[in-house]
Amino acid sequence: MTDEIIINEKTVWEILETVTDPEIPVLSIIDLGIVRKIEIYNAVQKPPSGGVGVFITPTYTGCPAMDVIRMNIRMALLENGFTNIDIKTILSPAWTTDWMTEEGKQKLKAYGIASPNSKQQVCTPGLFQEEEAVQCPHCNSYHTQMISRFGSTACKALYKCNDCKEPFDYFKCH
Numbered sequence: 315m316t317d318e319i320i321i322n323e324k325t326v327w328e329i330l331e332t333v334t335d336p337e338i339p340v341l342s343i344i345d346l347g348i349v350r351k352i353e354i355y356n357a358v359q360k361p362p363s364g365g366v367g368v369f370i371t372p373t374y375t376g377c378p379a380m381d382v383i384r385m386n387i388r389m390a391l392l393e394n395g396f397t398n399i400d401i402k403t404i405l406s407p408a409w410t411t412d413w414m415t416e417e418g419k420q421k422l423k424a425y426g427i428a429s430p431n432s433k434q435q436v437c438t439p440g441l442f443q444e445e446e447a448v449q450c451p452h453c454n455s456y457h458t459q460m461i462s463r464f465g466s467t468a469c470k471a472l473y474k475c476n477d478c479k480e481p482f483d484y485f486k487c488h
Contacts, residue, residue, distance in 0.1 A: 326368070337466075338467075341422065347413025353367035365399060369403075372403065372405075414429070423451045424451075427485055429451075430485050469485060
């Protein structure tokens with residue numbers, strides 16, 4: 315008797331919950347909202363044994379982590395008995411931070427990264443300057459300032475809290 319894997323969508327979602335983002339390992343790819351859909355194929359659609367299709371959208375079109383994410387998805391599914399795997403990239407509609415889970419945003423904050431604002435909040439310090447009001451993940455102050463438009467990765471900006479003096483990354487809203 316051979317052990318056969320039962321292919322169903324719920325199982326695949328649970329497996330993908332264990333695949334983390336290589337740049338922010340506290341987040342799963344489910345937390346990030348990059349998994350758009352899962353398709354289960356029968357043996358006629360995907361010989362010889364059926365299979366699974368995972369459709370993902372990168373956070374940025376040129377995101378360097380996507381190759382690693384694809385490989386980690388494939389490895390996680392292979393480790394769980396799936397052998398007939400398609401991973402497809404969908405570029406439209408473009409990914410948005412609105413697709414992140416609330417749990418993922420809380421994980422970011424606990425990790426020390428300010429999560430994207432649900433609605434862009436702007437302070438207007440001067441006539442031609444607008445700076446987004448970003449909450450410090452360490453002390454919750456909004457008395458912060460941007461140091462650099464790019465942080466440790468292209469999807470983050472570097473900020474400093476003027477109250478607790480701690481630097482922090484902000485996961486940019488887009």
